Amino acid sequence: SLVRHYKLSVVLKNTTKLCTTKSIVIVNGQFPGPTLYAREDDTVVVRVTNHVKYNVTIHWHGIKQIQTGWADGPAYVTQCPIQPGQSFVYNFTITGQRGTLLWHAHITWLRATVHGAIVILPKRGIPYPFPKPDKEKIIILGEWWKSDVEAVINQASISGLPPNISDAHTINGHPGQVPGCTSQGYTLHVESGKTYLLRIINAALNDELFFKIAGHKLTVVEADASYVKPFEIDTIFLSPGQTTNVLLTSNQIVGKYLIAVTPFMDAPIGFDNVTSFATLRYKNTRQPYPKTILTTIPALNATPLTFHFIDSLRSLNSKDYPTRVPLTVDHSLFFVITVGLNPCDTCLQGIKLVSAINNITFVMPTTSLLEAHYYKIKGAFTDDFPAYPPVAFNYTGTQPANIQTNNGTRLYRLSFNSTVQIVLQGTAMIAPENHPFHLHGYNFFVVGQGLGNFDPLKDPLSFNLVDPVERNTIGVPNAGWVAIRFRADNPGIWFLHCHLEVHTTWGLKMAFIVDNGNGPNETLPPPPNDLPRC
Ligand code: C2O
Numbered sequence: 136s137l138v139r140h141y142k143l144s145v146v147l148k149n150t151t152k153l154c155t156t157k158s159i160v161i162v163n164g165q166f167p168g169p170t171l172y173a174r175e176d177d178t179v180v181v182r183v184t185n186h187v188k189y190n191v192t193i194h195w196h197g198i199k200q201i202q203t204g205w206a207d208g209p210a211y212v213t214q215c216p217i218q219p220g221q222s223f224v225y226n227f228t229i230t231g232q233r234g235t236l237l238w239h240a241h242i243t244w245l246r247a248t249v250h251g252a253i254v255i256l257p258k259r260g261i262p263y264p265f266p267k268p269d270k271e272k273i274i275i276l277g278e279w280w281k282s283d284v285e286a287v288i289n290q291a292s293i294s295g296l297p298p299n300i301s302d303a304h305t306i307n308g309h310p311g312q313v314p315g316c317t318s319q320g321y322t323l324h325v326e327s328g329k330t331y332l333l334r335i336i337n338a339a340l341n342d343e344l345f346f347k348i349a350g351h352k353l354t355v356v357e358a359d360a361s362y363v364k365p366f367e368i369d370t371i372f373l374s375p376g377q378t379t380n381v382l383l384t385s386n387q388i389v390g391k392y393l394i395a396v397t398p399f400m401d402a403p404i405g406f407d408n409v410t411s412f413a414t415l416r417y418k419n420t421r422q423p424y425p426k427t428i429l430t431t432i433p434a435l436n437a438t439p440l441t442f443h444f445i446d447s448l449r450s451l452n453s454k455d456y457p458t459r460v461p462l463t464v465d466h467s468l469f470f471v472i473t474v475g476l477n478p479c480d481t482c483l484q485g486i487k488l489v490s491a492i493n494n495i496t497f498v499m500p501t502t503s504l505l506e507a508h509y510y511k512i513k514g515a516f517t518d519d520f521p522a523y524p525p526v527a528f529n530y531t532g533t534q535p536a537n538i539q540t541n542n543g544t545r546l547y548r549l550s551f552n553s554t555v556q557i558v559l560q561g562t563a564m565i566a567p568e569n570h571p572f573h574l575h576g577y578n579f580f581v582v583g584q585g586l587g588n589f590d591p592l593k594d595p596l597s598f599n600l601v602d603p604v605e606r607n608t609i610g611v612p613n614a615g616w617v618a619i620r621f622r623a624d625n626p627g628i629w630f631l632h633c634h635l636e637v638h639t640t641w642g643l644k645m646a647f648i649v650d651n652g653n654g655p656n657e658t659l660p661p662p663p664n665d666l667p668r669c
Contacts, residue, residue, distance in 0.1 A: 136174070136176035136177050136178065136228075136258075137173075137174070137177045137178070138177070138178045138179075138180060139171075139172070139173050139177055139178070139179050139180065140180050140181075140182075141169070141171055141179065141180070141181040141182070142163075142181070142182050142184070143162045143163060143168065143169070143181055143182070143183045143184070143193065144162065144163050144164075144184050144186060145160060145161075145162055145183065145184065145185050145186055145187055145191050145240075145249065146160070146161060146162070146163075146164060146186045146187065147159070147160060147161075147186075147187050147188075148161050148164055148166075150166060152279055152303075152305075152308075152310050152318075153279065153281055153302055153303055153310055153313055153316050153318070154315070154316035155281045157281070157282070157283060158283075159248045159284075160187050160189065160191075160240075160245055160248055160249055161248050161249065162249055162251065165251075166248055166308050167250055167251050167252070167275045167277065167307065167308055167338065168238070168249065168250060168251030169251055170251055170252040170253070170254055170273060171238060171251070171252070171253045171254070172254050172256070173229055173253070173254075173255055173256070174229075174233075174255065174256045174257065174258055174259060175229055175230075175231070175232065175233045175255055175256070175257055175258050175261075176228070176229065176230065176258055177228070177229055178226065178227070178228045178229075179195075179225075179226075179227055179228075179229065180224060180225070180226050181193070181224065181225045181226075182222055182223075182224045183217060183222060183223055183224075183225065184217075184221075184222040185217045185218065185219055185220065185221055185222065186219075186220075187219065188219055189219070189242075189243070189245065189285070190210065190216035190217065190218055190219070190242055191216060191217045191240060191242060191245065191249070192208045192209065192210045192214060192216050192217060192240065192241050192242050193208050193225065193238055193239070193240060193241065193249070194207060194208035194209055194238065194239055194240070194241035194575075195207070195208060195225070195227065195236070195238050195253065196236055196237050196238065196239060196253075196376055196573070196607070197232075197236035197237070197253075197359055197360055197376075197378070197578075197607040197608075198227060198229060198232075198236060198253070199230060199231065199232060199576060199577060199578065199625065200227055200575075200576055200625065200627070201228070201230050201231075201625050202625070202626075202656065202659065202660060203226065203227040203228070204505060204576065204625070204626065204627025204628065204629075204659055205505065205659075205662045205663060205666060206225040206226055206227045206663075207575055207576065207627070207629075207630075208225065208241045209241040209242075209575065209630045210241055210242035210499075211499050211500050211501065211502070211503055211504065211669075212503070212504050212505065212575075212628055212630045212646060213503065213504070213505040213627070213628060213630075214503050214505070214506075214666060214667060215502065215503050215506075215666075215667045215668055215669035216242055216667060216669075217667050218667065221667060222665070223665055223666070223667055224663065224665055226663065229255055232255060232360045232361065232578070233255045233256065233257045233258075233360060234255055234334075234357040234358075234359070234360030234361065234362070234378070234380060235252060235253070235254060235255075235273075235334035235335075235336060235357070235360060235378040235379075235380055236252075236253040236255065236359070236360050236378060237250055237251065237252055237253060237275075237336045237338055237376070237378060238250065238251055238252075238253055239251075239338065243285060243288065244284050244285060244287070244288045244340060244636055244640075245284075245285075246338070246340065246636065247277070247278065247280070247284040247340050247636075248284065250275070250277070250338040251275070252273045252275060252334065252336055254271075254273070254334060255360060263356070264356075264362055264451060264453070264455070264456065265354075265356045265362075265365055265382065266330065266382070268330045268331055268332035268382060269326075269329040269330050269331065270329065270331050270332070271331070271332040271333075271334065272323060272331055272332070272333050272334070273307070273333075273334045273336070274306065274307060274323075274333055274334065274335045274336065274346075275305075275306075275307055275308075275336045275338050276304060276305070276306060276335070276336065276337050276338060276339055276344050276346070276373070276396055277304065277305040277308070277338045277339055278301035278303070278304055278305065278339040278340050278341065278342055279301055279302055279303045279304070279305050279310050280299070280301050280302055281302045282299070284340075287299055288637075288640060291637070291640075292482075292487075292640070293481070293482065293483065294482065294483050294484075295479050295482035295483065295484055295486055295487030295488060296484075296487075296488065297488065297566070297637065298341075298637055300341075301339075301340070301341070301342070301409070302409070303409055303411055304339065304342065304344065304396050304397075304398070304409060304410075304411035305411065306320070306321040306394070306396055306411060306413040307321045308321075309321040309413065310411060311396070311409075311410065311411030311412040311413065312411075312412060313409065320411075320412055320413050320414060321394075321413040321414070322413065322414045322415075322416050323394065323413065323414070323415045323416070324416055324418060325383075325385040325415060325416070325417055325418070326385065326417070326418045327385055327386075327389055327417055327418070327419070328385060328386065329384070329385050330382055330383070330384045330385075331382070331383045331384075331385070332356075332380055332381075332382055332383075333353075333380065333381050333382075333383055334378065334380050335371065335373065335378065335379050335380070335381065336373075336378045337373035337374060337375050337376065337377050337378070338375070339375050340375065340635070340636040340637070341375070341635045341636055341637050342375065342398045342399075343372070343373070343374045343375065343398065343399040343400075343441075343569060343571065343610070343635075344372070344373055344396055344397065344398055344399065345370050345371070345372055345395070345396070345397045345398075345399055345433040345437070345440065346370070346371050346372075346373065346394070346395070346396055347369055347370040347371070347394070347395050347430055347433070348383065348392055348393075348394050348395075348415050348430070349392040349393045349394075349395075349415075349427075349428045349429055349430035350387045350392050350428050350430070351383055351384075351385075351387060351392065351415070352367045352368065352369060353367070353368055353369070353371060353381040353382070353383055354366065354367050354368075354381060354382040354383075355367075355368060355371065355379060355380070355381050355447070355448070356380050356381065356382060357378075357379070357380035358377065358378065358379050358380075358448055358604060358606055359377060359378055359578065359605070359606040359607045359608060360378065360578075360607075361450060361578060361604070361605040361606065362450070362451045362456055363448050363449055363450060363451065363604060364449045364450070364451060364602070365382075366447050368443075368444065368447065370433055370440055370444070371444060372399065372440060372441045372444040372445070374569070374571030374608055374609075374610050374634060375571055375608075375634040375635060375636070376571060376573045376607070376608040376634035377571065377606070377608045385415075385417060387417075389417040389419060389420055389421075390416075390417060390420055390425050390427075390428060391414055391415070391416050391417070391420060391425065391426075391427040391428065392414070392415040392416075392427065392428045392430075393412055393413075393414065393415075393427050393428065393429050393430050394412065394413040394414060394415055395410055395411075395412055395430055395432055395433075396410065396411045396412075396413070397410040397411075397432050397433055397435075398410075398435065399433070399435065399436075399437065399440075399441060399569070400435050400436060400568065401436050401438045401441075401567065401568065401569055401612075401613045410432055414427060438612075438613075441569070441610070442612075445581075445584065445609075445610065448581075448604035449599075449602045449603070449604060450580075450602050450603060450604050450605050451602075452601065452602040458580070458601070458602055458603065458605065459622075460580040460582065460600050460601075460603055460620055461554035461555075461556075461580075461620050461621070461622050462600060463554060464554050464555070464556040464620065465550075465553040465554045465555065466522070466547075466549060466553055466554070466555045466556070466623075467522075467556050467558075468522045468523075468547070468555065468556065468557045468558070469493075469522065469523050469524070469557075469558050469560065469589070469591075470492045470493060470557055470558070470559050470560065471492070471493055471494075471524040471530055471560045471562065472490070472491075472492060472559060472560065472561055472562060472570055472611060472633075472643065473490065473491050473494070473538065473540070473562050473564050474488060474489070474490050474491075474538075474562075474564050474565040474566045474641070475488075475489050475490070475491060475494075475496075475538040475539055475540040475564070475565070476488060476489065476538055476539065476565075477489045477496070477539055477540060477542075478539075488565070488566070488641055489540050489641050489642050490540075490633070490638050490641035490642050490643035491540040491541075491642060491643070492643065492644075492645050493520070493521045493522075493523065493524045493525065494521075494524060494525050494540050494541055495520065495521065495540065495541055495542075495543050495545055495645065496540040496541065496542050496543070496641070496642030497543070497544065497545075497632075497642045497643075497644045497645050497646075498542045498543060498544050498642070499544070500515050500516060500544050501669060502515050502669050503669065504516055504544075504546070504628045504646060505627060505628040505662075506662070506666075508628055508648055509659065509661075509662065515544065516544045516545065516546050516646075517543070517544070517545050517546070518545070518546050518547065518548045518648055519545055520545040520546055520547035520645055521545075522547070529588065530560050530561075530562045530588050530614075531561075531562060531563055531586075531587050531588055531614040531615070534562070534563075534564040534565070538564065538565070540642070542642075545645070546628070546645065546646045546647065546648050547645065547646075547647050547648070548647075548648045548650065549623040549647050549648065549649045549650070550623070550649075550650050551623065551624065551626060551649060551650050551651060551652035551653075551657055552622065552623065552624050552652060552657075553622075553623050554620065554621075554622050554623070555620065555621055555622070555623055556582075556618060556619070556620045557579075557618070557619050557620075557631075558589050558591075558616055558617075558618045559572055559609075559611040559616060559617050559618075559619070560588070560589050560611070560616045561611040561612050561613055561614055561615050561616060562614065563613060563614040567613045567614065568613055568635070569610045569611065569612055569613050570610065570611040570633045570635065570638065570643065571608050571609065571610045571611075571633065571634045571635060572608065572609055572610075572611055572617075572631065572632070572633055572634070573607055573608040573630075573631070573632060573633075573634045574607060574608075574619075574621070574629065574630075574631050575629045575630040575631070576625050576627055576629035576649075577607070577621045577622075577623075577625060577629065578605045578606060578607050578621070579605070579606065579607070579609075579619040579620060579621040580603040580604070580605055580619060580620050580621065581603050581604050581605075581606060581609050581617060581618070581619055582598040582599055582600060582603045582618050582619065582620050583595070583597065583598045583599065583617070583618040584612065584615065584616065584617040584618065585612075585615055585616055586612060586614060586615040587614065587615065587616075588616070589616040589618070594616075594618070595618075598618065603620075608634055623647070623649045624652075624657075625649060626649050626650060626651045626652065626657065626658060626659040627649055627659055628646050628647070628648055628649075629646060629647045629649060630644060630645075630646050631644065631645055631646065631647065632644030632645070
């Protein structure tokens with residue numbers, strides 16, 4: 136194994152897209168930012184230097200950070216932010232995972248433009264568990280606002296209402312066509328008769344996305360840096376924070392084919408129906424160019440497509456890649472996700488949209504939770520996060536009369552090595568939406584999912600404890616539920632939140648404290664010397 140050194144410089148740069156120029160925060164002058172390459176077992180050392188006027192942190196989304204919780208990155212959870220002019224060295228070893236992940240800023244809404252790919256190759260000499268592709272390509276999906284993204288969120292926090300939706304989706308930084316502004320769009324060049332591994336990343340802030348290529352099937356081989364049993368499909372579905380590797384074989388008539396990236400909203404209330412297009416182009420396509428071959432576009436509310444995709448994902452569970460799903464459960468949690476309305480003195484209408492788990496709207500502290508935990512500093516948080524909602528109600532029926540939530544910086548304590556099951560129950564209140572939940576510090580197994588209210592007697596009988604997919608981000612269906620399991624074998628403070636950034640802003644987040652174990656490899660080491668101060 137190697138030590139790989141990277142330097143990420145956070146800078147401001149004037150950038151023109153959609154026929155408008157604005158100054159954006161990016162890394163090393165690139166949007167999307169640079170790709171970090173490593174092999175499984177390598178140590179990655181990244182010096183992040185902040186040259187902008189905003190506070191910054193970087194999160195290595197999906198990296199398990201075993202014993203390196205100080206390097207995880209969420210602001211005020213595992214670290215104080217890197218202040219303007221300062222730098223911090225993130226140092227972690229990649230253990231037991233290989234595939235595609237992403238890194239992104241983890242403070243305010245900076246990740247809109249501060250993100251990039253992480254490619255983890257298998258250990259040297261170890262092949263992929265699928266036919267070797269001829270070439271690999273990274274495809275990063277994003278969202279683009281013509282206006283300043285920090286202004287968009289600030290405006291939303293003043294109004295108490297949802298933020299303006301983005302003006303376009305980007306594919307490797309290229310927006311597709313939007314009315315009034317012609318743009319080239321991204322072109323994926325392929326040679327006839329070859330197989331490509333596409334490493335697809337949803338780095339969007341607030342939009343779940345479908346991805347499809349006209350005339351070509353995709354073979355899914357990996358999700359969130361875990362191998363899956365290969366299957367063929369037309370349309371793949373990614374929530375923000377999710378990654379999917381697919382094999383694409385260029386076995387069609389030489390020509391040009393449309394690539395469509397289109398949002399999913401099961402109960403559209405905004406109208407984000409901007410489809411972005413890119414082109415798959417075979418080399419030696421004859422001149423003059425033939426017409427691009429088109430494809431049908433998934434409907435905005437194509438819920439069956441999302442279920443079909445998610446249901447098709449199964450972990451390999453082979454001799455080389457066993458599936459270690461916990462068969463027993465020490466902590467059984469039932470998290471009900473709601474959107475509510477709380478009073479707000481500074482908001483225009485006197486109220487604001489908030490979101491909650493078990494009626495707790497999480498309030499960010501102004502110091503680092505991990506430091507408070509490590510140094511036993513009192514007052515930053517309490518460890519009484521409720522395992523169940525305070526009152527049971529018909530979660531997928533009509534909403535209760537009182538939808539005010541309680542604020543709190545409340546965490547849930549897990550003892551080292553305990554096994555955890557969380558049933559995340561979606562509701563259909565105010566803003567009915569699928570919520571992509573992301574857990575830091577672990578992968579979890581998705582053991583079940585369904586529509587309606589979770590039935591604690593019946594539903595566990597059909598849990599998949601054999602080959603459930605292993606992920607770090609999973610959608611909680613609108614008016615449905617999903618059940619996940621993991622073993623809490625990594626000490627630290629680990630954030631759990633909706634990866635739709637607007638919902639995180641509204642408080643749809645909480646954190647786990649995982650205590651130290653007793654062995655030498657079970658204890659969180661002291662923080663690095665250059666850990667930023669608040
Ligand atoms: Cu990708 Cu806490 O985030």
